[in-house]
Amino acid sequence: MLVFISDLHLVDGTAGEHNVPSRAFGYFFQDVAASVTPRTEEIKLVFLGDIFDLLRTEKWFDFPVAERPWGTQETQIEAHANEIFEAIKNHPENFQTYTLLSGTLKDRFNLPCEPERIYIPGNHDRLCNKYPSLRTKVADFLGLHHNPTQPFAHSYQNVNYGVFARHGHEFDKYNYEGGRAYSQHDYLRVPIGDPITTELVAKLPYKMAERVATLPLTPQEKVNLRRNFEEIENVRPLAAIVDWFLYQVRQLRWLKEVIEEVVDEIIREFNNLDFVKGWYRDHDKWTNPFDEADRIQMVLYLLEKFKIFSTEKISSLLENAKDYFMTDDLLKAAPDEYLHLDSRVRYVVYGHTHEALTVPIRTVPQNSGNAEQVYLNTGTWRARHRQAEKDRSFITWKNMTYVFFYQAGEREADFPVFETWTGGLKTI
Secondary structure, three states: OEEEEOOOOEOOOOOOOOOOOOHHHHHHHHHHHHHOOOOOOOOEEEEEOOOEOOOOOOHHHHOOHHHOOOOOOHHHHHHHHHHHHHHHHHOHHHHHHHHHHOOOOOOOOOOOOOOEEEEEOOOOOHHHHOOHHHHHHHHHHHOOOOOOOOOOOOEEEEOOOOEEEEOOHHHOOOOOOOOOOOOHHHHHOOOOHHHHHHHHHHHHHHHHHHHHOOOOOOHHHHHHHHHHHHHHHHOOOHHHHHHHHHHHHHHOHHHHHHHHHHHHHHHHHHHOOHHHHHHHHHHOOOOOOOOHHHHHHHHHHHHHHHHOOOHHHHHHHHHHHHHHOOOOHHHHHHHHHHHHOOOOOOEEEEOOOOOOEEEEEEEEEEOOEEEEEEEEEOOOOOEEEEEOOOOOOEEEEEEEEEEEEEOOOOOOOOOOEEEEEEEEEOOO
16 A cells, blocks of 8 residues: 655744644544555555645744855754754644654554655755755654665655656746756755745744734734734635735735735845845746746735735736636646656656645556556645635635555556545634
8 A cells, every 4th residue: 555645734833833733643544544455565655745844934034044045054054944843843733743653653553564654855845855964853753764864755656556756846936946857956956935935924924923012902813813824825826825815904904004014024025135136037038928037026016016006906906817827737747747657657646736636637558458647636734725706705624635556456456546535624
């Protein structure tokens, strides 16, 4: 049995309490045990990226810009990243998860064998693969057998299960800066998504909390205000993130001026970062009138113009540009993945988008009959804020997705087969 989960985004809690409850892993392993067949001889558990989120934290604001992940002081960046990882592990909820995952699972969940753990880094845990010190911590947390002097692999292939998998950020222009050689150097290049997550998404509630501390609000109102803005990163895609922001402004019109000032401040600081200026220069192509640099600049421009435009006007402008942000680049990339793979691979698996999918790609004639090719996305275990169909409000529920693969003969079929489970829990 081969099992995939991804996009847990375990955090230190400074930028919001977003951690997966440790009890969810108990439910998960109970489902693994229930899915074992009499012919199951092995269990491989693949953590398919963005397991640890070293970007969504306020701790980076304690350090100079040069010592943040897009800075130049590598020794200090490594030290700070290790400190953040320790804070993630020692978060009360995560420490229970660590105790479970780093220990023995076979007897606890009545499994036929001890699961082999495999880890593929994503973009939010890019730093976990950059330094041996962090590779050691990851291996300890997940119970991996891994030599920390060697980087983790960025993809996983197992033809016995007919599977090829990668995190999928490779096809996201904002979160992968490398080329199609997929070398370790490619993966270690800093994408613009890193400072977007920290310097914009995490900094907004941080700055808002500072600004409203002296306002005549009750403690609970201050908590609620901060929490609303801490949830922005749980909204996707980028266009919906802007809609979420506008939705919060509509609910808090009396705070509109304060919000405008904070937004102006963080956008100004973001655009003044040397890394961001360099990224704009490298990606602003005169041959493409609406390239990835233009798209980011457009969104930031709209957010800066609250003082000029009404939120309704901004919404209208955004609606006209939505098609540029709504495409699923991973879904578009999946069919081409097969062109470079072993012919025995039937299933391509990605994570990253937080959107669980099972999509038929094509049927390919083979000597033994037709082989079906399918793209699967492992979704997330995080809450998602989904925009309503009939207005611009948002409705939220938690998600939990995992994907099982079985070898030929492990279940009834004489070829590799899959099983997907996606659950929703409405508690917030």
